[in-house]
Amino acid sequence: MNRALVEEVGAAPESVLRCGNTNCAGCGMSLGLQFLNQALGPERPIFAIPACCGIVTAGAFPTSAYGAPVAATTFASSPAVATGISTILRLNGDAGPVICWAGDGGTYDIGIATLSAAAERNEDIIYFCYDNEIYGNTGGQRSSATPEDIATTTSPSGKGELKKDIMAIMAGHRIPYAATLSIAxxxxxxxxxxxxxxxxxxxxxxxxxxxxxxxxxEAEDSVDLVRYAVGCGLFPLYEIFGGVRYRISLRPDGTPLEMYAERQKRYRGRQVDLDKVRGRIAEQWRYLDAMSRAFPAEPA
Ligand SMILES: Cc1ncc(C[n+]2csc(CCOP(=O)(O)OP(=O)(O)O)c2C)c(N)n1
Ligand code: SF4
Known part of the structure; x- marks a missing residue:
């Protein structure tokens, strides 16, 4: 990350993500951690991080690139570990945030049982998923967050199944708050x-x-890619309160889907039919519009 960007996002030495971490250039997760750091202000969270790039980020023991305590958990257990940490903190009168920081593999797939259990018990935890739509750390295998037809190392001719709707799954748990976030x-x-x-x-x-x-x-395209994903409607920005009340944060602005797709080789194979993707986007927006009209969030 260049100096101007570091200053822009406020990556002071005691950021939750310190300089010298091992993330690739242009990793969306790095910027997500910087924005999280800004939102936290002086507050330091305790992280529970499962197997994913986010735990490799810390670097080699005994040093750590994280400027906050981290419990490294098994792939499936970060919400359960966070539950224990949160419970002990609350018993000691500490309301500080406990944050699961996980990739889509740990969220949509391997950790979904403990995620569902912690959500159902309404544990006092923030669960943060950085969704790169693959198992990034182990070579880019498909996950249930990979969109339909996208090429990955285990779906070289295109994934056959749809991307799982994780927001709908979490809404079904009637949790107090769920939201989608954009680094752009x-x-x-x-x-x-x-x-x-x-x-x-x-x-x-x-x-x-x-x-x-x-x-x-390209590493320098990462923020623009998310801007295009939001602008063309592929990645909607919205909030769900109590599992039922919807608020759309930003509507698509007519950005052509091609601007997003053409800058990533994973979209370039013959298997991706952009008209089909546009159809899915329209369907997704019909659903979101219907929900936000039928069940609007109260004004903040
Ligand atoms: C039970 C188990 N299976 C497989 C692995 C190997 N493994 C470590 S990280 C990883 C990929 C994680 O993918 P994701 O959660 O999407 O995060 P990302 O790597 O993309 O940051 C895998 C498969 C493991 N550590 N534990
Ligand atoms: S492999 Fe992907 S998710 Fe992992 S550190 Fe590199 S850019 Fe980030």
Whole structure:
């Protein structure tokens, strides 16, 4: 990350993500951690991080690139570990945030049982998923967050199944707060993290997280890619309160889907039919519009 960007996002030495970490250039997760740091202000969280790039980020023991305590958990157990940490903190009168920081593999797939259990118990945790739509750390295998038809190392001719709707799954748990976040929309990102920090109980945040290594994109394009994903409607920005009340943060602005797709080799194969993707986007927006009209969030 260049100096101007470091200053822009406030990466002071005691940021939750310190300089010298091992993340690839252009990793969306790095910027997500910087924005999280800004939203936290002086507050330091305790992290529970499962197997994913986010735990490799820390570097080799006994040093750590994280400027906050981290419990490294097994792939499936970060919400359970966070539950224990949160319970002990609360028993000691400490309301500080406990944050699961996990990739989509640990969220949509391998950790979903403990995620569902902690959400159902409404544990006092913020669960943050950086969704790069693959198992990035182990070579870019497909996950249930990989969109339909996208090429990965285990679906070289295109994944056959649809991307799982994790927001709908979390809404079904009737948790107090869920939101989608964009690293290209900083104010919206910070406002949603602050809403999550001010809410008690289980909170779920998911950000689209470019992975230049796996997406075969250029590192300097990462923020623009998310801007295009939001602008063309592929990655909607919205909040769900109590599992039923919807608020759309930003509507698509007519950005052509091609601007997003053409900058990533994973979209370039013959298997991706952009008209089909546009159809899915339209369907997704019909659903979101219907929900936000039928069940609007109260004004903040
Ligand atoms: C039970 C288990 N299976 C597999 C692994 C190997 N493994 C470590 S990280 C990883 C990929 C994680 O993918 P994701 O959660 O999407 O995060 P990312 O790597 O993309 O940051 C895998 C498969 C493991 N550590 N534990
Ligand atoms: S492989 Fe992808 S998710 Fe992992 S550190 Fe590199 S860019 Fe980030």
């Amino acid at each position: 929309h900083r104010e919206d990102f910070l406002a949603k993290v602050r809403t999550a920090l001010a809410t008690r109980g289980f909170r779920f945040l998911v950000m689209l997280s470019p992975c230049p290594t796996g997406w075969k994109s």
